Amino acid sequence: MAGLATVDVMSTLDRRPRRSRPLVAAQVILAFVVLLYVVELVDTLDRNRLDGYGIRPREVDGLDGIVFAPLLHHGWGHLVANTVPLLVFGFLILLAGVARWAAVTAVVWLVGGVGTWLTGQPHSLHLGASVLAFGWLVYLLLRGIFARDASQIALGAILLFMYGGILYGVLPGQPGISWQGHLFGALGGALAAYHFGASDRVSRRPLPR
Numbered sequence: 086m087a088g089l090a091t092v093d094v095m096s097t098l099d100r101r102p103r104r105s106r107p108l109v110a111a112q113v114i115l116a117f118v119v120l121l122y123v124v125e126l127v128d129t130l131d132r133n134r135l136d137g138y139g140i141r142p143r144e145v146d147g148l149d150g151i152v153f154a155p156l157l158h159h160g161w162g163h164l165v166a167n168t169v170p171l172l173v174f175g176f177l178i179l180l181a182g183v184a185r186w187a188a189v190t191a192v193v194w195l196v197g198g199v200g201t202w203l204t205g206q207p208h209s210l211h212l213g214a215s216v217l218a219f220g221w222l223v224y225l226l227l228r229g230i231f232a233r234d235a236s237q238i239a240l241g242a243i244l245l246f247m248y249g250g251i252l253y254g255v256l257p258g259q260p261g262i263s264w265q266g267h268l269f270g271a272l273g274g275a276l277a278a279y280h281f282g283a284s285d286r287v288s289r290r291p292l293p294r
Contacts, residue, residue: 193220200269231282
C-alpha cells in the first residue's frame with residue numbers, strides 16, 4: 086500500500102496564480118454595476134414598486150431606504166447616467182484593495198443615507214447610486230491630500246478637471262435632483278478620505294530603530 090505523501094501547503098499556495106489587482110478591481114466594480122442593472126430590471130418588471138424602498142425623510146417607514154436607496158433608480162435613464170462615474174470611480178478606489186473600497190463605500194452609504202433622511206424635503210422620495218458616485222469622487226479628490234501622496238494628489242487633480250463639474254449637484258435648486266443625497270454622499274467621501282488618508286500616511290512612516 087502506498088504511503089501518505091506530504092505536501093508543503095504554503096509552497097503550493099505561493100505557486101497558485103494570483104489575479105492582478107486591476108483585474109480584481111474591474112471584476113468587482115463590474116459585478117456591482119451589473120447588480121444595479123439586475124435590480125432595475127426586477128423593478129421594471131414589478132411596475133417600479135421597488136422604488137418605494139427609497140429614503141423618505143424623517144419618516145420611520147423611510148429608514149430602510151438608507152439601506153436600499155443606492156441600489157434603486159428612477160428608470161433606466163437615471164441608472165445609465167450613473168453608470169460611467171460608478172465604473173470609473175469605483176475601479177480607481179478598488180485598485181487599493183476590495184477591503185478599502187468596501188470600507189469607503191460603507192462610510193459614504195451610511196453618511197449619505199442618514200444625512201438625506203434627516204434633511205430631505207418632507208413627503209419626498211430619494212434613491213439612486215449617485216450618492217456613491219459623489220462620495221467616491223470626493224474621496225479620490227481628497228485622499229492624496231490627507232495621505233500626503235503626490236501620485237494620488239495628481240490623480241485627484243485629473244479627476245477634478247474631468248469630473249469636477251458634477252460637484253455642482255450638491256447645490257439646491259435643481260428640480261428632481263436629490264442634492265441632499267449628493268451633498269451628504271460627498272461629505273461621507275470627505276470623511277473617508279480624512280480617516281483612511283491619515284491612516285495611510287501613518288502606515289508609511291518608517292519604524293523606529
